[in-house]
Amino acid sequence: MIRNLFAALSGGIFGLGLVVSDMTNTSKVQGWLDVFGDWNPTLAFVLGGAVVPMFFAWIAARRMGRSALGSPLPQLPGPVVEPDIVIGSLMFGAGWGLSGLCPGPAIAVAGFGGWQAALFLVAMMAGMVATPGLRARLPRLSQA
Amino acid sequence: MHSDWLWGLAGGLIIGAAASLYLLVNGRIMGASGILGGLLDGTGRSSWAERASFLAGLVAVPIFAAPAVGHQTTNLTSNVAVLVISGLLVGIGTRIANGCTSGHGVCGISRLSFRGMVATSFYLLGGAAVVLVFRHLLGWI
Structure with missing residues (x-):
């Protein structure tokens, strides 16, 4: 019970940090990935700020x-x-660039992001459900 | 715009505090894709209540916190095809790579994990390449 309470607390603080840093705003995230355009460095401060206490x-x-x-x-x-790690991260990065959402913010926006957020989350969860089956069909990938 | 980095730094420190709490109290790595994915594919069945509690907090707090700090705008696309394809890519990619921005990025880099650094480099590379092609060459996003 105590364990679940602290899990909920951790999740809640994580959600607070995501909205404070505005990582739930896809234009800021895509602005960070837009290295050759109007680059927005915010995400470097988010990642840097998160790594320090965790270190x-x-x-x-x-x-x-x-x-x-x-x-x-x-x-x-x-x-x-x-x-x-390389193949999966490239796929993840492509989806991240297209939408501006990674898994944490995708879950955090579920409650206030409208139907767009709900649809993205459903597609992401469908991908997660499908992955073990995909891995089994791609033996080279799972052996690697 | 000029204060973006301050909000970013403050939010980052809060995210780091959450990850530290989950590690030091629960003994778990705070990786969003792992916590949700393990619940969905059955690999995390033995810790389902802990995972579900974490996710409940992660969904509930932003509902109140986002309007409180004035960050309720998501600017998410309304293009159904883009939402579905990008959602599938993020879901499959993070499970194949065994981690995302929180697991490989925050929790991996902070313990100087080479795997975490490689994963982070490649998802940044993938994201930057997609934004370059779809925004600047095709003009779709």
Whole structure:
């Protein structure tokens, strides 16, 4: 129960940060990706601002060895970069550039973004549901 | 416009605080695509309540917070084909890459993860290329 409460709190604070930084405004996100046009550097401040507390959180987590609720820390992958990371990230980036939404903001706008936000979220969730099946049909990708 | 970066920095710090809380209290990585995707494809069944709680907070707070800070404009396109295709690309791409801007970007870069940095480089590259082609060459977005 406490665990779910803190999960809801984390999600809520994440949502607050996304609207404060205006990452739910697709024209700012597309402006950041518009390197050859009217470039908007806001996203660099968002990512930079988010990385700093998290850098110290990782140090604290290593010292604690366990989470405050006693569960083990997440299992972290090694430095190996599978082709999946590159192929998937290029696909994700293409969708991000087209729409101006990545998964966090896509969920955060669900409650106030109208039918456009709802349709994007449904399509994104459909893609997530379809991915295990797609991976199975593309054996080279999943072996890689 | 000139204050965009201040809102960005403030919001970024809040996002970092959320990720820190989720890591230090729950022992989890705050990756939006992983939390939602694991709930949808069944891989996160054992932690479904924790995932659903996180998502409930993420949907509920912006409903009040966005108008409070005057950031309720999304400027999302009304082009149905673009919404569906981009949504599918984001959903499939983030699950194949095993992470998005929050998981690979915020949580990966902050622990100096090479994987996170490679993923971030490639989704930025993909996004910049698409904006270049579709905005400046085709004029569609």
